[in-house]
Amino acid sequence: MSDYSSELHIALLAVQRAVILTKRVFNEKAKGTVSKDDKSPVTIGDFGAQALIIKAIKHAFPKDEVVGEEEANTLRENKALSNQIWELVKGTKLDEPSSDAALGGELESEEDMLKAIDQGNSKGGNKGRIWALDPIDGTKGFLRGGQYAVCLALMVDGQVKVGVLGCPNLPVDDKEPLDAKSGEDASDGPGRGVLIGAVEGQGATSRPLGTGTLQNPSAISMRPIQDLKDATFCESVEAGHSSHDDQAEIAKKLGITKPSVRMDSQAKYASIARGAGDVYLRLPTSKTYEEKIWDHAAGDLIVREAGGEVTDVHGNRLDFGVGRTLKNNKGVVAAPKASHNEVVEAVKAVLGSKAS
Known part of the structure; x- marks a missing residue:
């Protein structure tokens, strides 16, 4: 029986590294655009984050499959866009060398990046180990500086065993209450950015998003409501x-x-x-x-x-x-x-x- 501690650790680090890329894309490129065509910041962030996460999964667990949202055909046809994403991907790493090494380090070439993206082609199902990946969940939230998430989960024989969400624009304070503006202008300023993880049967935790080693976790639970x-x-x-x-x-x-x-x-x-x-x-x-x-x-x-x-x-x-x-x-x-x-x-x- 696995306790899935290795899978959780790799998933947390991989999502954290992918969040670094998505934040770079937003800060450098998302200037009010709202389209999701092949030149949009969302597409750049989606492809880049997917490549980084699949690279990490395949390095640590080479036999595992991945259900990813993107495929690389568009990039093979659009070399300029592919080059643009490659420049981002090859420069994105964690500050802590040992943590980055645990993820397999950097992709070696633009072709390796394209191959990694295409390894998200699993059909899913109820047999074996399959990861479900959404490299940028919340397209419009991402573009306007609202809420978005980098999402990764491991399913074993159809049952979700590990789940990780990287939410760059949520407050670090787990108990800060939501209000009507929580989904609006919530860009990644001080006090924002959380990494939330769970393993089946072991509870759920929250920790601040970092740029190197993982921050210390805190147990989280739903609020008890009487009415x-x-x-x-x-x-x-x-x-x-x-x-x-x-x-x-x-x-x-x-x-x-x-x-x-x-x-x-x-x-x-x-x-x-x-x-x-x-x-x-x-x-x-x-x-x-x-x-x-x-x-x-x-x-x-x-x-x-x-x-x-x-x-x-x-x-x-x-x-x-x-x-x-x-x-x-x-x-x-x-x-x-x-x-x-x-x-x-x-x-x-x-x-x-x-x-x-």
Whole structure:
């Protein structure tokens, strides 16, 4: 039986190194652009972070597979863009040489970078060791200096065993409460940047993001709430990602009166896991849309290890063992364990009334 300590250590270091790259991209290149074409800062950051993380995983665990969001075809066709990303990637390393060496050091060439990106081509499934990677989760949050996350999770035979979220723009203080502006201008100034990790059965931790060796961790847990009307409720910024109207009705049904906190990315999972928020809903906006496993795997484990429960809108656990998507699930409900059933029943009531 593995305690997954090596996997957690490598995942934390790899995400921390990738965050250094994404912050460089934002500070040097994201000047108000909001497109995700092949010249945008998001694409540059996505490809670069994916290359660095897969390099680290394949160095430490060469037989493991990776489900990644990107593939390198675009870069093979656009040499100028590939060169631009390579210049960033080869200059990104941790300050502590031994920590950087644990990740396999730097990629050796631009072609090695492209090969690493393409190693994120696993089809997923319920057999073996498979990592789910989202190099920049929260495209628009990244571009405007709001919330985004670098997300990495290890699944073994379809079960999430290790989860790590690097959230550069969340406050270091785990208990700083969320408010309506938490998802807005939250760029990486002093007192911001956290690295959150969890291993199945071992709880969840938070530590400040650094640039070298890992900072000391602190245990985190969800906030105990006696009455859901006192809860703080998180949802996606984009209405296309989750139905805001339905969520407002659910909040009303539960007696929640505080304004919802809208933020991008799995920073929502991180926020409720450490007690800054309480409930996260992602409601279906389409009958055919399937959530991607890289958008939820790390956050799912972290919330459950912090004392919460995560299911779909029907109350079923998220199934990460059926490919690259959560095709067996619809939507997401994350809440403290003691309150989760009450939230799910409210969700069912509201969504059921819409369908009838």
